[in-house]
Amino acid sequence: MTLPVMESSNIMAHLEQAExxxxxxxxxxxxxxxEDELVITDQLAVAELREYVEGATDTYPLSRPHILIKQKLDTDTVKGVNVTISCTYSSDYPNVLPEIAVRCPDLSRSQQAQLHSDMNAYLSESCRGDVCVLSAVEWVKDNVHLYLTDKSTSSSSTAAPGRKESRSTCSSPQPKEQFSRLWIYSHHIYNKRKRKNILEWSKELDLSGFSMPGKPGIICVEGPQSACEDFWARVKVLxxxxxxxxxREDVAVDSRRAEASVADNADSLRRFTGFEEAMFDPHGNRGNHMNLGQLYQYLNERGCGDVFQLYFGIEGR
Incomplete structure (x- = not known):
């Protein structure tokens, strides 16, 4: 009697996947x-899928649908970037991830490989067991700018050989660098991969601060404004x-000084040395609640005690 039950469950699983x-x-x-946005490269595979779902055939389709989603991105962070997302469905999807590849002429091979790695890590964590193609498209839209190389930097910042800068260029005021400190609140931070990402990204971007896992979760990052924004762009899409x-706190740093002086001035604004994951006497059934009194002392020792009230609505002590 076991075999028919197993066969029946397999049929139902296949039908649910096909649906x-x-x-x-x-x-x-x-x-x-x-037509230039979504391309279904194998219409026959989709037709067979539809027949199976609608009961016109009992044979589970062996063909694997393949689609291309083409986007021209025009956002605050990227302008006129063409991206093609290729997706091949597997028979076990959504229990396993489909084969998703991103093609972008503005990305180098190494940048593309890193984007694929990060995207698949995100999908594995967030979408396992659920359909994920739309999530992949949105993730690419939100994050592709992090992998693009600004090709105009060197050419625009370097004058042509033998050409002197005009008087107006020399006398125009230079924009001031910004030093930022972001105070981020999360309902909770439990996931080990997220905690690892927070530590690795802060180190990669040369940000100082701390993260407090548990419920609630707190992250503070400080450093150059562009690096802080980069960190936030990565974290928020998890x-x-x-x-x-x-x-958030933003402070102008005088960029007219020598480069070393600007860096020293920015570093003098830091309240934290390096970045760490801070734990404060974890307690509770899951060990996921921290001693807020110890958190306040930690903040107060670094001149940030006033932030405690912004997080919790009460004065720390």
Whole structure:
């Protein structure tokens, strides 16, 4: 009697998977109606999928639907960047991730490889067991700028050989660098991968500060404004119940000084030495609550005690 039950459960599993494939393809077709936006490279595979879902055949389709989503990104962070997202469905999707590749002529091979690695890590953590193509598209839109090389920097900042700068260029005021400190609040921080990402990204971007895991979760990063914004752009796209910037501090750093002086001036604004994960007497059934009195002392010792009230609505002591 066991075999028929197993066969029945397999049939139901295949049907549910096929239904999710078809529903996602139809959703994507409605969201990207233009012929140049969504390309279904194998219409026969989709037709076979539809026949199976609608009961016209009992044979589970062996063909694997393949789609291309083409986007020209024009956002605050990227302008006119063409991206193609290629997706090949597997028979076990969404229980396993589909084969997703991103092609962008503005990315080098190494940048593209890093983007793929980070995207798959995000999808593995956030979408396992659920359809994920739309999540992949949104992730690429939000994050592709982090992997692009600014090709104009060297050419625009270096004058042509033998050409003197004009008087107006020399006398125009230079923009001031910004030093930032972001105070981030999360409903909770438990996930080990997120905690590892926070530590690695802060080190990579030369940010100081701390993160407090548990419930609630707190992150503080400080350093050059561009690096802080980069950190926030990476963190906010992870899956959170709630995450916001509770408070931010921005201070102008005089960029007319020598480069070394600017760096020294920025470093003098730091309240933290390096970046660490800080634990304050964890307690509770899951060890996920921290001693807020110890947190206040930690902040107060670094001249940040006033932030405690911004987080918790009460004065620390």
């Amino acid at each position: 999710s494939h078809l529903a996602e393809i139809e959703l994507l077709s409605s969201m990207y109606p233009g 899956t959170w119940k709630k995450i916001i910037i509770r408070h």
